[in-house]
């Protein structure tokens with residue numbers, strides 16, 4: 366490899382090719398491993414702008430990185446990785462708006478709001494490790510997004526550095542904007558006759574062209590763009606008052622055919638979550654005889670439904686679920702019910718033996734009426750390829766995490782992964798879904814985009830990329846594929862994969 370072009374003097378101390386520093390940012394929390402040539406650790410926004418300008422001048426690709434918890438490999442790249450963790454200033458404004466630099470951890474932002482009786486409802490379960498910049502970049506969501514929506518619904522303002530190294534300030538309240546490049550881009554996108562969107566409740570695949578065209582708000586295009594259109598340096602997020610009362614009910618799922626109706630019931634009764642733990646997760650997680658679960662008719666799994674609001678609203682919500690059920694408004698019991706998934710992980714890891722949980726089809730989203738077909742179809746595909754898997758997640762939004770356990774000692778395991786993924790892509794497209802409800806496309810799903818979205822949508826995504834990053838500096842190969850890119854490029858080898866694939870199987 367050629368020597369790295371020397372960074373300008375103002376970036377001395379920011380850019381490093383030290384092997385340990387490079388190794389630390391070579392992996393994602395999924396199976397993709399891609400060492401960069403260097404890592405840059407900006408101390409402030411000026412450093413970010415100078416790094417982007419330097420990469421542009423030298424033709425180096427730049428991959429923004431927050432907590433590095435992303436799964437599909439959007440947070441790794443072969444050029445310069447921009448580690449934003451030192452940008453960590455956080456304030457809560459008097460109107461409850463969180464103002465955070467990109468590297469602030471999501472849990473820290475939420476904790477600040479909680480000190481003042483508020484919270485950030487679109488909080489992912491990776492909140493202790495992921496950054497607010499990463500959340501915005503992936504359009505992250507959490508269990509409560511069932512009621513409150515993903516992070517795009519909570520993003521009030523962004524400070525960004527564009528691909529030319531220029532800073533810009535974007536405010537939701539100033540939309541629609543005709544300012545360059547946004548007005549002209551919106552006009553060009555609006556002129557395209559795009560097919561209707563996949564009919565899903567949430568989606569982190571592709572660019573949110575439709576939301577941008579509808580609102581004229583550039584923030585809506587940048588949220589979920591995975592570091593491919595701009596670097597986010599500061600985020601302003603709305604928060605919500607904490608509910609006066611809470612209650613949780615755990616109910617059995619006798620058959621997956623019951624999932625759409627249960628999701629409707631959760632919606633109609635104003636639930637804030639509707640989370641599913643599939644049967645195999647309960648079995649491998651040693652939870653079938655657990656006192657929390659044993660009394661329920663959970664032949665196809667269990668649902669965890671939470672209510673928040675007035676005490677009357679919570680009581681009515683809990684009562685809407687027939688017996689047998691396990692309901693509570695008492696904080697320790699609610700925590701125990703929420704702890705089920707977390708409790709399952711060590712037992713699943715033990716039951717998995719030498720197999721590893723590999724996240725390569727972990728974030729599909731389908732219309733929730735299609736959930737029974739999705740679960741059955743995916744289980745059949747897994748069985749055909751000899752894979753066991755745990756299935757769980759945001760059933761209320763039709764977004765289920767499928768984590769196959771892969772035998773890495775089997776010399777055919779890569780072929781098994783490829784064939785299974787290949788089958789699932791067409792299957793999900795046929796159900797009207799996409800491959801990502803909240804994690805994003807990353808590198809893994811970029812080459813599969815056209816099979817889900819079709820040519821016209823992908824052409825619109827390319828128009829966006831060409832308008833905002835004409836030189837292709839920002840995270841090339843993420844969201845949109847490069848020529849010849851393969852979904853399994855960067856699938857880690859040997860020890861790296863063993864190390865990477867230790868994400869607890871029931872955690873994401």
Ligand SMILES: Cc1cc2nc3c(=O)[nH]c(=O)nc-3n(C[C@H](O)[C@H](O)[C@H](O)COP(=O)(O)OP(=O)(O)OC[C@H]3O[C@@H](n4cnc5c(N)ncnc54)[C@H](O)[C@@H]3O)c2cc1C
Pocket residue numbers: 394428429430431432433434435436438439440449467488489490491494495496497498499500501502503504505506507508591592593595596597598803804807840843868872873
């Ligand atoms: C155990 C576990 C649980 C998880 N649970 C959830 C969940 O409940 N919900 C959910 O949505 N996700 C979940 N995830 C996935 C992941 O945590 C989210 O995608 C998260 O938002 C990524 O944030 P990060 O700071 O780690 O970003 P990274 O992993 O560093 O980056 C992710 C993407 O964002 C881009 N990016 C990061 N920072 C910036 C920036 N400042 N400007 C521009 N682009 C940037 C990167 O280039 C990359 O494409 C989970 C992951 C794990 C490991």
